[in-house]
Amino acid sequence: MGVMQNLSRRAFIVGSAAVAGGIAFGSYSHAEKAVATAHSNPLAAGLGPNSVTFNPWVEISPEKITLIAQHADIGQGVGSVQPIMIAEEMDLDPGQFEIRFAGPSPAYFNSGFADELAPFLAADQSPAAEEARAATLEYLRKSGLQMTGGSSTIPDTYEKLRVAGAVARETLKAAAAKRSGVPIADIRTQSGHVILPNGSKIAYVELAAEAAKIPPVLDAKPRDPSTWRMVGKPMMRLDVRPKVMGELKFGIDLKMDGMLFASVKLNPNKGQPLKSYNASKAQSMPGVKKILEIKNGVAVIATNSWYAMKAVEAIDCEWAPSTYPAEQADHWKVLEASFKPEFLGKEWRKIGDIDAGLKDGTLVEAEYRAPYLAHQPLEPLNGIAIVSDKGMEIWVSHQSPQAVQSTAATAIGLKPEQVTFHNQWAGGSFGHRLEFENVRVLAEIANQMRGTPIKLVFSREEDFLQDIPRQISLARYKGSIKNRKIVAADLKLASTAPLKGLLERMGAPSKDPDAQLAAGLWNVYYDIPNFRATSYEAQGLSPCTTWRSVGASTAGFFTESFIDELLHAAGVDPMKGRIEMCGVPTYRKLLETLAQMSDWKGPLGNGRGRGVAFVESFGTPTAEVVEVTATDRGIRIDKVWVAVDVGKVVDPVNFENQVQGGVIWGLGHAINCELTYAKGAAQQTNYNHHEAMRIYQCPVIEVRGLENDPKVRGVGEPPVPPAAPALANAIFAATGKRIREMPFNKFIDFV
Amino acid sequence: MIELTVNGTKHQVDVVPEMPLLWVLRDELGVTSPKYGCGVAQCGACTVQINGAAVRSCQSRIGDVAGKSVTTIEGLANRDAHPVLQAWIEHQVPQCGYCQTGQIMQAISLLELIPKPTDEDIDVVMSGNLCRCGTYPRIRAAIHAAAAKMGAK
Numbered sequence: 001m002g003v004m005q006n007l008s009r010r011a012f013i014v015g016s017a018a019v020a021g022g023i024a025f026g027s028y029s030h031a032e033k034a035v036a037t038a039h040s041n042p043l044a045a046g047l048g049p050n051s052v053t054f055n056p057w058v059e060i061s062p063e064k065i066t067l068i069a070q071h072a073d074i075g076q077g078v079g080s081v082q083p084i085m086i087a088e089e090m091d092l093d094p095g096q097f098e099i100r101f102a103g104p105s106p107a108y109f110n111s112g113f114a115d116e117l118a119p120f121l122a123a124d125q126s127p128a129a130e131e132a133r134a135a136t137l138e139y140l141r142k143s144g145l146q147m148t149g150g151s152s153t154i155p156d157t158y159e160k161l162r163v164a165g166a167v168a169r170e171t172l173k174a175a176a177a178k179r180s181g182v183p184i185a186d187i188r189t190q191s192g193h194v195i196l197p198n199g200s201k202i203a204y205v206e207l208a209a210e211a212a213k214i215p216p217v218l219d220a221k222p223r224d225p226s227t228w229r230m231v232g233k234p235m236m237r238l239d240v241r242p243k244v245m246g247e248l249k250f251g252i253d254l255k256m257d258g259m260l261f262a263s264v265k266l267n268p269n270k271g272q273p274l275k276s277y278n279a280s281k282a283q284s285m286p287g288v289k290k291i292l293e294i295k296n297g298v299a300v301i302a303t304n305s306w307y308a309m310k311a312v313e314a315i316d317c318e319w320a321p322s323t324y325p326a327e328q329a330d331h332w333k334v335l336e337a338s339f340k341p342e343f344l345g346k347e348w349r350k351i352g353d354i355d356a357g358l359k360d361g362t363l364v365e366a367e368y369r370a371p372y373l374a375h376q377p378l379e380p381l382n383g384i385a386i387v388s389d390k391g392m393e394i395w396v397s398h399q400s401p402q403a404v405q406s407t408a409a410t411a412i413g414l415k416p417e418q419v420t421f422h423n424q425w426a427g428g429s430f431g432h433r434l435e436f437e438n439v440r441v442l443a444e445i446a447n448q449m450r451g452t453p454i455k456l457v458f459s460r461e462e463d464f465l466q467d468i469p470r471q472i473s474l475a476r477y478k479g480s481i482k483n484r485k486i487v488a489a490d491l492k493l494a495s496t497a498p499l500k501g502l503l504e505r506m507g508a509p510s511k512d513p514d515a516q517l518a519a520g521l522w523n524v525y526y527d528i529p530n531f532r533a534t535s536y537e538a539q540g541l542s543p544c545t546t547w548r549s550v551g552a553s554t555a556g557f558f559t560e561s562f563i564d565e566l567l568h569a570a571g572v573d574p575m576k577g578r579i580e581m582c583g584v585p586t587y588r589k590l591l592e593t594l595a596q597m598s599d600w601k602g603p604l605g606n607g608r609g610r611g612v613a614f615v616e617s618f619g620t621p622t623a624e625v626v627e628v629t630a631t632d633r634g635i636r637i638d639k640v641w642v643a644v645d646v647g648k649v650v651d652p653v654n655f656e657n658q659v660q661g662g663v664i665w666g667l668g669h670a671i672n673c674e675l676t677y678a679k680g681a682a683q684q685t686n687y688n689h690h691e692a693m694r695i696y697q698c699p700v701i702e703v704r705g706l707e708n709d710p711k712v713r714g715v716g717e718p719p720v721p722p723a724a725p726a727l728a729n730a731i732f733a734a735t736g737k738r739i740r741e742m743p744f745n746k747f748i749d750f751v
Numbered sequence: 752m753i754e755l756t757v758n759g760t761k762h763q764v765d766v767v768p769e770m771p772l773l774w775v776l777r778d779e780l781g782v783t784s785p786k787y788g789c790g791v792a793q794c795g796a797c798t799v800q801i802n803g804a805a806v807r808s809c810q811s812r813i814g815d816v817a818g819k820s821v822t823t824i825e826g827l828a829n830r831d832a833h834p835v836l837q838a839w840i841e842h843q844v845p846q847c848g849y850c851q852t853g854q855i856m857q858a859i860s861l862l863e864l865i866p867k868p869t870d871e872d873i874d875v876v877m878s879g880n881l882c883r884c885g886t887y888p889r890i891r892a893a894i895h896a897a898a899a900k901m902g903a904k
Contacts, residue, residue, distance in 0.1 A: 075847025075884050236843065243848030244839045246784025246824035250849060253783035261778065286767050304778035305787075306770055378788045378796055378849045378883050427786070427849025428883050460789045653843050657889060661846055664885030687793040687881060696874035698887035 039144060042105035043068070050209035054171050054216045056107040057086055057164040060208040065097040065192070070108045070157060072101070072148040072399045073239070074377075074429035076716045077654045080238040082157055085650070088231045089165025089222055090172075090204075091189040094238055101423035104401035106144020111137055111160070112152025112714070113145075115619050119515070121523050122619040123584040125710060148399035149434060149546060151618040151714030154650055158712045162222035162231075170217035175210040176202050225648075234653050239425070251397045251424030252382045256453040259384065260289060262445050263308035263457060265315055266297035266437070268465045268681030269322035270543055274298065276318045282311040291315070294444040295411075301449060305457045313459075322680030324542045331541055331677065332369075335474040338494035338538040345497070345535035346513035348522035357488030357530025361480035364569050366562055368477070369741040370554035371674035372469035374682070374690055375547055379427025381438035381458040381466075385446040391418030392443060397426035399434045403506045407436040408443040410507070430665070431546040434502060437466045461685040469675045469682075470547030471496045471517075472538075475558035481570040486581070488530035489566070491521055493555060496544040497537045505543075513537070516546070520555030520721055523616050526563065526581035542677065548665055549720035552617035556721030557670070557728070560613035561740065564729045574729060575600045575612050575625075586708040587614070587621045590645050597704055598625040598641040603733060607631070608638075611729025613722035619711065620718035621645050624663065626699075626726040630734045634749030637667065637699040637727065642719060647709035659719045660701045666723025668693025672745045697750065753817045757782060758826025768814025773797045775813050776823065784824045784852040788881070795880030798853040799823050805860035824852045827859075835859050838897035846884035854880045858894050867898050 043053040051061035059066040067086045073079035083099045086092075102108045114137040115122065120129035169189050176194040177184045179202070186197045193201040225232060242248035267274060277298050279291045287307025292299045298315050302308035325331055383396035391414055398404045401423060405416040426433055442456045458466070473495035480488045497514035504510075517535035524531065547553060567577040575595050582588040591614060594600075604610060607630040614623040625641045640663050649655050673690050676683050684690040705715075728739045731748060739747050752763045757780060764779050771790075776782040776799070788796035790809050797808040800822040808821075827833055835858055845851045854877070861868060861876040868876070873894055882890070 075849075077846070236840075237845075239848065240843050240845055241840055243845040243851055244836050244855065245830065246852045248848060249783065250786075252787070253777075255781060304766075304770075304774055306774035306778070309790075376883065377847065378786070378794060378881065379847070380787065426847060428847040430883070457787070460787075460791075657843065657846055657886065660888050661885030664887060665883075668885075686791055687789050688791070691881075692883070693885065693887070694878045694881065695887040695890060696878045698885075698891075701888055 039105065039107040039109070042103060042107055050212070052208045052212035054168045055164045056102070056105065057161060058090070058168040060204055060211070062205055062208055065092065065204060066100050067097050068100055068102050070102045071153045072397060072423055072426060072433065074148065074397070074399065074426040074433060076153060076658060077237055077651060078148070078153055079425065081154070081651045081654065082161055083238065084230050084235065085157065085161040086165040086168070088228055089162050090169045092192050094236070096192040099238065102146070102401070104146060104405055104421055106146065108146040109140055109144045110147050110152055110156050111140060112156030113140055113150055115155070115711070116150050117515070122616050123525060123587065146401050149431070151620065151716045151718060153716065154714050155619070155712055158648070158650065163220070166220035166222045167216050167218060170220035171211050171214065172204055172207050174214055174217055175207045178214065179207070179210055231650055232648070232652070235651065237654055248425060250379055250427050251395065252379055252427070252457060254384050254395055254424070254455070256384060259453040259455050260301050260449065261303065261305045261308045261457070262299050262301050262454050263305060263312045263459060264294070264297055264299045264441055264462060265312045265317060266441065266462065266466055267319040269319055270466070270468065272296065272320040272322060274317060275320055278316045282314045285311040285314060287311070290449070292445060292448050294441060299441070299445045301445070301454070305455070309459045324540060324680070325677070326680045327678060328676040331472060332474070334541055335472065335494045335538050338536045339476060339492060340536070343494065343536040343538060345517055345537040348518040348533045348535065350532045351528070352530035354488060354490050354530045354532040358478055358480050358490060361482030361487045362569065364479045364481065364566055366477050366565055366740060368475040368558040368561060370473045370557060371676065371742060372472045372542060372544070373547055373669055373673055374464055374467040374469055374675045374684065375430045375432035376464065376467060376687070376690065377426070377428025377430055377432050380460055380463045381432070382456055383438050383442045384453055384455045385442045386453045387412065387443070387446040387450050391420065392446065393420040393422070394439070394442065395422045395424055396439060396442070397424040397433055398439065399429065400506065403436065404439050406507055407439050411440045411443040412447040430548040431550070432467065435468050435545055436505060464685045464690070465682050467675070467682065468501070468543050468545040471498045471544040471551070471554060472541065473554040475555070477558065477562045479562065479566045481566055484570045484572055486526070486528050486566045486570065489524070489528050489562070490532045491559060491562070492534045492536065493517065493521060493558060494536040494538050495554065496541045498544045498546050498550055501543050502545045516551030517555070519551035519617055520559055520615055524559060525584045525587050525616065526578065527583045528581070549617055549717035552615055552721040553666070556613070556615035556617065557724040557742065560615060560722065560725035561728050564611070564725070564732070565738065573602055578612065578614055586645060587616070589708055590621050590643050590706060591623050593704060593706060594623045594625060594641060594643040597643060597702060600625065607734055609730045609732070609734025611726045611731070611733055613725035613729060615718070615721040617718045617721050618714055620713040620715060621709070622718040622722050624719070624722040624726045626723070626730040628727070628730045628734050631751055634751045635731055635734070636751040637697065640699050640701045642701065643704045643706060644715060644719060645706040645709045646713040646715050648707055648712045649705040652705070655705055655715060656703045658715050659703045662717065662719030663701050663723050664693050664698060666720040667727055668697070670724035670727060670742050670744055671697070671750055672743050674743050753813055755813070755816050755818065756820040758822060764813065766813060768812060770813045771809050772799070772811040772813055772816050772821065773808040776808060776821070782823055782825060786849055786853060788850065793881065794850065795857055796850045796853040798856040798880070800856060800860070805857050824855060834900035835862065835897040838893040838900060842889050842893040842896060844886050844889040844893050846886055850880060850882045854882065854890055858890070858897065861894065862898055862901060866902060868894060
């Protein structure tokens with residue numbers, strides 16, 4: 001049976017009615033507040049005199065034009081590409097507008113989650129799948145959930161920001177038509193001005209007051225891509241220059257008059273309270289102003305961050321023990337015992353007769369492991385807050401604005417709407433800034449220091465200790481081969497549940513199986529006649545959360561390593577085998593492109609080896625070839641080729657940078673990173689224990705972006721999952737050694 | 752009181768001599784381009800020049816910096832035309848950008864030491880500077896481009 005037939009059969013079984021209700025987000029608490037139709041424009045409330053806003057993304061005053069970046073900028077380029085998509089349609093040039101990050105509002109709900117949350121394979125474009133996605137979109141609209149994640153920045157905003165810009169442009173033209181008496185059809189726009197037929201120009205800012213008095217032209221259409229000046233072409237990211245000049249202010253760089261500095265020591269047994277503490281030594285240390293007890297630890301208020309960090313280090317604390325196993329070995333034991341019906345997450349996909357398939361041919365079995373991992377963006381967790389009788393104001397970089405409000409409010413007995421949130425430029429995230437420890441702790445501290453602005457900076461060590469890690473995962477795979485073909489694959493994994501954990505901490509617990517555990521497990525696009533993909537959710541382990549590429553970062557490694565093992569056992573070339581088995585035409589084309597780019601001709605010999613892997617995550621198919629040499633100093637990674645199909649490459653230079661960065665992220669952590677527990681605490685507390693890739697290990701990375709996919713896809717995460725399996729497969733090709741557990745340096749040396 | 756010169760301006764700071772230069776710059780003097788990343792010389796985000804040499808400001812006790820001259824990226828001479836900064840912009844090196852001021856200060860020092868560095872030279876000198884976003888291919892390209900610009904002058 002072909003893959004597409006299976007897709008539509010599954011679509012028939014699931015249908016669309018089943019998904020309209022719950023989806024993965026359960027009953028999100030903001031759903032009740034949101035209205036079913038369009039959300040009101042949050043910019044209207046703060047508008048000055050003679051100013052206009054056409055929609056939640058464009059604001060024009062007599063002095064300036066402000067474009068709203070609706071997502072959080074965590075280094076992926078949101079603060080540039082989102083305003084530029086609006087500016088493209090408005091005929092604005094860089095430098096003619098200011099950029100502001102969106103405040104919390106359901107108007108900024110993320111439509112880009114619709115495809116990921118609807119329970120259909122990304123390659124399934126059947127009417128039933130599209131209907132389910134449409135239903136999910138409506139659910140998201142009602143929920144008003146504003147969140148950055150899931151590689152959704154471009155998919156969410158590609159249409160809506162260009163429409164927002166077109167509406168602004170057409171409304172400004174209408175205002176100019178009204179003023180001048182010239183028909184709209186004879187008016188054009190250029191470089192921040194409306195141009196009248198006689199050549200005279202009116203700056204947009206001069207039209208703000210008049211544009212505010214006429215209804216916005218809502219049926220304005222974005223332009224044909226062939227007319228684009230910036231989008232889709234190599235362009236300069238707007239934040240590059242200020243970042244290079246050292247002028248861009250990250251959250252950690254903010255300063256306020258009268259501000260004091262805080263640092264914390266929190267229970268390393270995550271989520272557990274403080275039992276007692278002794279701060280006698282810290283009290284008399286230089287710069288110390290105050291020592292505070294908070295729910296799960298202690299804080300020092302001092303005259304600068306370093307004084308606060310040194311003093312908090314000197315406080316002796318007694319902690320309540322962890323609820324998860326204190327020692328790492330026992331975490332693995334729990335996973336090993338989780339392949340049981342009572343821990344079943346879901347059987348995500350079943351094709352043919354798996355039991356009969358496994359008996360038909362030669363059986364191949366393998367077990368794979370992936371550890372907890374820390375996120376550790378280089379800018380540590382921080383934030384500034386001030387609490388007054390009226391409420392709280394907080395400056396912090398975060399991916400979930402509404403959840404910042406609710407978390408801070410809950411911590412100190414306020415209502416969410418009493419918390420004013422100002423998003424900040426982030427020095428990386430990788431999923432870290434979807435969690436709330438700094439927000440909750442800062443709220444508690446600022447509440448005890450009412451009236452004084454408090455700047456909290458986590459020490460790197462504290463940041464590591466409180467990092468809610470990536471899921472830990474164990475896979476037990478079985479398959480069989482016959483006549484040089486894979487006849488069966490039975491993929492089972494036991495894992496902690498990252499998305500469920502995050503949702504629970506957001507106050508939106510879900511009873512549904514964690515769909516991220518299906519990523520890289522069920523979305524296998526090879527024609528395998530007997531196939532089953534099953535997840536088990538281990539209980540009682542460390543809290544876990546989303547880490548760049550989430551479920552696919554572990555299951556992608558397992559599945560693509562196993563496919564490689566099956567093809568090897570079948571005596572088939574790993575690239576040719578994948579191409580022949582691939583049932584989705586655009587994905588097959590992707591693999592063929594990769595083979596061509598890398599000039600794939602089979603084994604290299606002489607201690608050199610190449611590995612290939614192909615994983616679709618967040619709807620974006622990505623395939624990579626890694627080439628290594630086994631030297632006498634260890635494995636050297638020589639070169640990587642990457643092909644990614646995103647439907648449309650919106651920001652080509654940044655695209656390449658993102659893809660290369662994703663590959664480096666995937667390779668570096670696979671080589672040398674893990675987060676392990678001893679006495680309930682993470683053992684890795686700085687980069688020397690959790691290093692990932694440095695420049696000396698970085699290979700040449702050749703990137704090709706394809707535009708064959710029928711939809712516009714994201715690229716922040718999808719380059720990560722294929723990197724680890726492609727590397728493991730390359731090491732096997734070079735050395736004959738099959739590595740089934742990350743980090744790889746436990747089993748083989750690297751240069 | 753400890754006296755030091757930062758980007759050409761003399762300052763007196765009233766802090767303990769053990770305080771790392773990084774925190775004096777950031778919290779006492781408001782010079783924020785040197786970043787706190789690790790505090791233990793593992794990431795290089797805090798790299799500045801002391802009397803012209805690239806150092807990790809998280810490891811430099813302010814007491815030892817007394818009387819010396821500190822340069823951060825804000826204080827580089829002829830900043831707008833600086834070949835290293837220009838190359839960094841032309842190659843669009845940054846993603847999040849948090850490590851980049853440290854990378855640039857280290858690269859400037861590398862190019863002073865070795866005007867035409869090979870990839871291997873770059874690896875040796877730049878491996879102490881961590882980039883979590885993975886901009887290494889662009890860092891390499893920008894250093895080569897800067898070397899070419901400087902060589903052409």
